[in-house]
Amino acid sequence: MSIHRIRLLGDPVLRTKCESISQPTSAAVRMIVDDLRETLRDWQSRFGSGRAIAAPQIGAPVRIVYVEMDRPWPLINPEIVDIGTEDFSVWDDCFSFPNLLVRVQRAYRIKVRYQDIKGDHHEIEVEGDRAELLQHEIDHLDGVLAVDRAHGADPFCLREEWSRWYTSKDRYGEPEPRVAHLSASLL
Numbered sequence: 001m002s003i004h005r006i007r008l009l010g011d012p013v014l015r016t017k018c019e020s021i022s023q024p025t026s027a028a029v030r031m032i033v034d035d036l037r038e039t040l041r042d043w044q045s046r047f048g049s050g051r052a053i054a055a056p057q058i059g060a061p062v063r064i065v066y067v068e069m070d071r072p073w074p075l076i077n078p079e080i081v082d083i084g085t086e087d088f089s090v091w092d093d094c095f096s097f098p099n100l101l102v103r104v105q106r107a108y109r110i111k112v113r114y115q116d117i118k119g120d121h122h123e124i125e126v127e128g129d130r131a132e133l134l135q136h137e138i139d140h141l142d143g144v145l146a147v148d149r150a151h152g153a154d155p156f157c158l159r160e161e162w163s164r165w166y167t168s169k170d171r172y173g174e175p176e177p178r179v180a181h182l183s184a185s186l187l
Helices: 027-047 129-141 159-167
Strands: 052-054 064-068 072-083 087-093 100-107 109-115 121-127 156-158
Touching: 027 052, 027 064, 027 072, 052 129, 064 129, 072 129, 087 129, 100 129, 109 129, 121 129, 156 159
Parallel strands: none
Antiparallel strands: 052 064, 064 072, 072 109, 087 100, 100 156, 109 121
């Protein structure tokens, strides 16, 4: 098990369409899952946040996502097989661009098919924040980042500005802070 450096915006591995896993029960897959878990837990202990991480974020271009919310939950070869018709808008953040939030539009309800580390197949329906989270992580496996899904006018916000606005006692009625431009060289 290793704690990995998280790949940042501009790293080409984040733009890679990841390979499917043919043997989800292999020792190599278990090692990647363990590394994802340890890297996520390290991030959580240092920054107090983080619910999931995708394999390309630690440099492994394979279709593995590790989620830790109410339980540890590795997803091997996850794919969205059904998308609900209702969307919602959310400020999305990502370990790969830690100083930036991006407003994105996500489906409120999705159905996901995946395998676990025993090789068993599962299909689940999730909604709300779990649906948003899985859409974000599965996008990583296709080389798509939240910055690619930026939605609406002024969809980028520096985390520092967001935090200042969010913790302000006077924020009600005030427009959310936004940064109108992001260097195209980063995308």
